[in-house]
Amino acid sequence: MHRYLHHRRTTVAIACLLAFACGIVPVQAFAAFATPSFDDLQSQRALALLNHQSCAVALAQPTSGPTIAPSATPPASPAPSATPSLPPLPQAPTGQQTLYATPFPTSSPVGPPPVPTASPNPSATHGPVFLQRTNASAPPTVAPAGVATPGPSPTPTGVPTLRPGYIAVLADKVAGSGKPGKPGDATGNVHIFYQNAVLVGERAHYDGVRTITVSGNPYIINNEQNSIYYADTIAFDTIDQKAELINGRGESSQGVEQGLVYFSSPDLKTEADGVSHGDRPYVTTCARPRSGYHITGRTVDVKPGDRITITKAVLWLGAAAVFYLPKVVIPLRSVSDERQKPQFFPEIGYDSYQGYYVKARLSFGHDQYYYGYYRVEFFSKVGLGLGYVGFLQRKDGKRQTSINYYGIHDRRVGSSNYNLDTLDTENFSKTLRGQFGLAYNSNYGPLTNVPPNTRINGTVYHTAPRNSQTYSFSRSEIGSQSKSDGFGFTDTHTITPTLSNSVNFTLTSSQSSYGGFFSSNSSSHFTDLAHWASRGADYQLTIDKSFAKSPFGIEDKLPELQIRPNSFFQHFAFPLGALFTIGKYSEPQNSFATSRADLSLNLGPALYHFYNSDFSATVNVDQYAYGTGDLKAKITQQASLSTVAGRHIVNSLTYTESNYNGPAFVPFQNIDQQPLNNYHTAQDVMRFFNSDYYNLSLGFGTNFDRMAQPVSYQLTTRPSSRSYASIAGSFVPGSGNGFYSTNFQIATPFGRGGTLQFLGDVDWKNRARIENKQLYYSRIIGDCYELAVSYNQSLKQINLTVNILAFPSHSANLGISTQGGPIFQNGLNSF
Numbered sequence: 001m002h003r004y005l006h007h008r009r010t011t012v013a014i015a016c017l018l019a020f021a022c023g024i025v026p027v028q029a030f031a032a033f034a035t036p037s038f039d040d041l042q043s044q045r046a047l048a049l050l051n052h053q054s055c056a057v058a059l060a061q062p063t064s065g066p067t068i069a070p071s072a073t074p075p076a077s078p079a080p081s082a083t084p085s086l087p088p089l090p091q092a093p094t095g096q097q098t099l100y101a102t103p104f105p106t107s108s109p110v111g112p113p114p115v116p117t118a119s120p121n122p123s124a125t126h127g128p129v130f131l132q133r134t135n136a137s138a139p140p141t142v143a144p145a146g147v148a149t150p151g152p153s154p155t156p157t158g159v160p161t162l163r164p165g166y167i168a169v170l171a172d173k174v175a176g177s178g179k180p181g182k183p184g185d186a187t188g189n190v191h192i193f194y195q196n197a198v199l200v201g202e203r204a205h206y207d208g209v210r211t212i213t214v215s216g217n218p219y220i221i222n223n224e225q226n227s228i229y230y231a232d233t234i235a236f237d238t239i240d241q242k243a244e245l246i247n248g249r250g251e252s253s254q255g256v257e258q259g260l261v262y263f264s265s266p267d268l269k270t271e272a273d274g275v276s277h278g279d280r281p282y283v284t285t286c287a288r289p290r291s292g293y294h295i296t297g298r299t300v301d302v303k304p305g306d307r308i309t310i311t312k313a314v315l316w317l318g319a320a321a322v323f324y325l326p327k328v329v330i331p332l333r334s335v336s337d338e339r340q341k342p343q344f345f346p347e348i349g350y351d352s353y354q355g356y357y358v359k360a361r362l363s364f365g366h367d368q369y370y371y372g373y374y375r376v377e378f379f380s381k382v383g384l385g386l387g388y389v390g391f392l393q394r395k396d397g398k399r400q401t402s403i404n405y406y407g408i409h410d411r412r413v414g415s416s417n418y419n420l421d422t423l424d425t426e427n428f429s430k431t432l433r434g435q436f437g438l439a440y441n442s443n444y445g446p447l448t449n450v451p452p453n454t455r456i457n458g459t460v461y462h463t464a465p466r467n468s469q470t471y472s473f474s475r476s477e478i479g480s481q482s483k484s485d486g487f488g489f490t491d492t493h494t495i496t497p498t499l500s501n502s503v504n505f506t507l508t509s510s511q512s513s514y515g516g517f518f519s520s521n522s523s524s525h526f527t528d529l530a531h532w533a534s535r536g537a538d539y540q541l542t543i544d545k546s547f548a549k550s551p552f553g554i555e556d557k558l559p560e561l562q563i564r565p566n567s568f569f570q571h572f573a574f575p576l577g578a579l580f581t582i583g584k585y586s587e588p589q590n591s592f593a594t595s596r597a598d599l600s601l602n603l604g605p606a607l608y609h610f611y612n613s614d615f616s617a618t619v620n621v622d623q624y625a626y627g628t629g630d631l632k633a634k635i636t637q638q639a640s641l642s643t644v645a646g647r648h649i650v651n652s653l654t655y656t657e658s659n660y661n662g663p664a665f666v667p668f669q670n671i672d673q674q675p676l677n678n679y680h681t682a683q684d685v686m687r688f689f690n691s692d693y694y695n696l697s698l699g700f701g702t703n704f705d706r707m708a709q710p711v712s713y714q715l716t717t718r719p720s721s722r723s724y725a726s727i728a729g730s731f732v733p734g735s736g737n738g739f740y741s742t743n744f745q746i747a748t749p750f751g752r753g754g755t756l757q758f759l760g761d762v763d764w765k766n767r768a769r770i771e772n773k774q775l776y777y778s779r780i781i782g783d784c785y786e787l788a789v790s791y792n793q794s795l796k797q798i799n800l801t802v803n804i805l806a807f808p809s810h811s812a813n814l815g816i817s818t819q820g821g822p823i824f825q826n827g828l829n830s831f
Contacts, residue, residue: 167238168193169212171204183208190214195241195272197222199234212236220245222274227252227304229270241272248278254305254332259783259805261285261332263302276302281310283330285804286784293317293785295328307331315345329363345802352796355381369393375406383411400425417442434460451479467493484510498533523548538564542583551588555670558584558593574606584627590669595627613643624662624672632662632672652685680704692718708733722755723748739764753780760793780805 172188184206192199192212202216213235220229220243231245248268251260262285265278281300286292298312313328314321323346347359357379365371375387385408392401407418419441426434436458441450457474472488485508492502509522528543544557560583569576579600586593604618617639624632640654657680664674681703689695699712714728729742742762750756757776763769773793780786786803 169204181208190216192236194236194238196274199236199243201234210237210239212238220270222304224254226254227274229268229276231268243270244268245270248276250276250302252302252304252332256285256332259285259287261308262287263300263308265300274304276300278302283308283310284784286782288782288784292782297328303332305332323360325360325362327362327364329365347799347801349797349799351798353381354379364390369395372403377408381412383409398427431463432460433463434458451481453478466495467491481514482510482512484508499531501528501530503528519550521548521550523551535566537566538562546588548588553670554588555668556586556588556593558586560585574604575602577602585668585671587668587670592667592669594667596668596671597625599623612645613641616640626667628667630663630667632674633660634674635659648688648690650687650689652687654683656681694718720749750777751779753783754778 169186170189170191170193171186174184174186176182176184186204186206187202190201190204192204192214197220199214199218199220201214201218204212204214206212213233215233218231218234220234221227227250229243229245229248229250231248233246235244237243245265245268247264247266248270249262249264250268251262253260261283263276263278263281263283265281267280268276268278270276278300279298281297282294283296283300284292284294286294294316295310296314296316297310299310301309308330310328310330311326313325315323315325348357350356357377359375359377362374362376363371364373370390370392372388372390375385375389377385377387379385385406387406388403389405390403392403393399401424402422404421405419407416409416421437421439423435423437426436428434437456439455440452442452454477455475457472459470459472462469468490469492470488470490472486474486475484477483486506487508488504488506490502490504492500494500504527505524507522507524509520511520512518523546525546526543527545530541532539540562541559542557542562543559544555546554546556548554560581563580565578568578579598579602581598581600582596584593584595599622601621602618603621604616606615606617608615617637620634620636622632622634626632635658637657638655640652642650642652644650657678658675659678660674662674664676682701684700686698686700687695688697694715694717697712697714701709703709710730710732712728712730714726716724716726718724724745724747726745727742728744729739731739741764743759744762745757745759747755747757755778758774760770760773763771771793773791775791776788777790778786778788783805785805788799788801788803790799790801791797
């Protein structure tokens with residue numbers, strides 16, 4: 001009987017303890033049942049309940065150090081060294097453990113503790129509650145990044161668990177009073193579990209009100225184990241869930257393509273969601289910043305997985321300060337909007353037109369509703385240029401505006417030039433939308449001699465379930481040379497699922513003055529298009545009429561009917577399609593009008609496969625008839641034969657033939673114009689290859705006119721995974737001809753982490769002189785950033801760019817084209 005009562009008293013004590021931890025019973029009720037007679041199994045069950053999936057925090061004790069894993073984005077080529085790992089979490093001993101359970105307030109975060117009232121704040125009233133066990137078995141572990149955390153131990157059905165909104169503290173030893181609201185100390189492998197992270201240290205002091213001060217190599221690691229913060233001392237606010245770090249420093253792999261981003265601050269503060277703020281920051285992505293780069297500034301804001309914002313930023317390369325920016329925004333995520341892509345380093349270069357230049361782009365914006373960048377550019381020959389590129393959007397989505405402005409004072413001619421381009425979108429309602437634009441371009445630009453021009457346009461769209469309307473306006477001016485105005489209206493109706501009609505009307509007027517001559521013109525254009533889709537055929541009726549003061553190049557359709565059968569000789573030997581067109585047409589500038597009919601047949605493609613060859617052929621036939629009695633016809637044929645010879649040879653032969661019959665330029669002068677002569681050509685391409693080790697293509701052609709055609713050649717080879725070579729050109733038969741120009745491209749490793757690329761044209765008729773040279777050299781420094789230098793002989797231009805490897809790539813593609821095209825893509829510095 002005594003054993004039964006003792007067992008029952010112990011069970012009730014555990015249940016009451018768990019009920020208190022979950023906020024079900026008050027602390028006074030818990031105190032009545034808490035006894036020191038817990039056995040090991042019951043203590044382990046209490047800890048397992050705190051680790052249940054429904055708890056807001058995971059009481060998982062690590063046994064080894066977590067590793068911050070970089071994102072899954074493939075690394076840049078060549079890949080840098082392995083990602084550095086974080087130091088291990090302290091391993092919990094198997095001896096005595098102590099647990100604090102401190103509740104969060106359920107309301108929004110508050111300031112300093114309020115004056116006690118008749119109903120005090122629970123978090124301010126109930127201090128830490130000590131749970132102690134004598135023989136703790138091996139605690140659960142925190143899984144490394146990318147591995148699921150082990151599930152909790154089984155618990156009895158219906159037993160309550162730790163309620164969301166509570167803080168839990170684990171330690172080896174506890175000193176001080178366990179009464180509510182009293183200070184206390186915890187030592188030995190202290191773990192504080194809260195909303196989304198774990199605070200770890202060797203010692204912790206609770207002031208009895210709201211603050212826990214942790215010392216002894218403390219750090220904070222998030223639940224995903226991809227961001228960690230270190231400090232000398234951490235003061236944790238149990239109410240606001242904020243932490244203040246003295247001499248704080250952190251590492252994160254969130255949003256990083258390879259490696260880690262490192263940041264530090266003497267006074268670093270973190271929020272419950274992982275956002276950090278600090279003064280006098282130090283930020284880098286280099287494991288060895290002395291051989292790489294780092295950024296210092298006045299303040300830093302870190303949003304893991306989103307961005308790092310630094311104010312009063314100074315860029316350092318090694319020990320040298322090289323550039324200053326008022327604000328730097330570094331994204332920790334992939335960005336597709338060009339206006340959100342920052343330029344981490346200034347662009348430095350030289351060209352013969354503008355001289356030496358430095359171009360910087362200063363990003364701004366706090367959210368998706370307002371962002372962009374400032375352009376600051378200096379040219380040694382031209383002067384200083386300033387620009388603004390921004391995007392603004394209302395939070396309700398009713399307005400979106402983009403602005404692109406650039407201005408520069410050209411000191412060579414003593415004049416200022418400005419360019420402006422704006423676009424505004426208005427969502428008036430669910431069915432009514434408008435878009436308005438303004439653009440002004442001065443005559444500034446390399447080798448530009450165009451007068452300033454202005455363009456204004458506006459469009460209003462109305463959309464209903466079965467009809468839509470569009471109203472448009474535009475105005476354009478080019479200096480004093482010309483100007484034009486235009487108005488437009490479109491109305492579309494869906495009468496039935498198979499019947500629709502669209503009406504369009506435009507009105508334009510223009511004036512121009514050039515070289516002492518003045519001209520003006522006004523015109524209007526009306527189009528009505530009706531479409532009916534039946535089971536047998538598609539029908540389209542078009543009325544197209546233009547009125548002009550000075551008509552030119554106008555063809556009126558009064559009306560035109562097109563019929564396209566859906567099934568035309570379905571069981572023919574090969575596909576067969578037809579289109580029949582009939583109508584009345586006029587050319588007002590020629591004062592000529594007559595009827596016209598066109599029967600168009602498309603035969604093919606006919607496909608055949610025999611032996612190791614594939615054959616394809618198509619035929620297009622058009623028969624024209626006119627009201628004047630004239631007849632015309634056109635037949636176009638095309639056939640191709642591809643043959644595989646062995647494992648390394650492919651031959652492709654293509655034949656094209658066009659035949660015309662009837663008068664070439666009558667009866668219409670703008671419709672159905674035909675060449676005077678028939679023609680037929682043949683092309684043959686032989687390709688010799690072995691995987692991607694080499695590929696040789698030889699091209700031969702003839703026009704069947706007894707004149708030899710040039711023979712083209714192209715050889716590409718890849719001796720290794722990082723090297724590439726290509727030569728391409730043509731040979732012209734005949735006396736005095738031969739080889740004229742050959743283009744060659746070479747890419748090869750050049751030193752550790754370096755790549756050298758070169759291309760040019762060999763002019764065989766000018767003593768084999770190399771022209772149009774382009775040189776590109778890149779090198780990865782410190783497995784941290786890539787330094788690239790390019791030279792273009794034709795433009796007399798030199799560019800220097802830097803690409804940080806860790807952050808999502810925002811630079812142009814400087815790699816080798818794998819399709820046999822040019823090594824250099826369009827623009828080495830397209831920011």
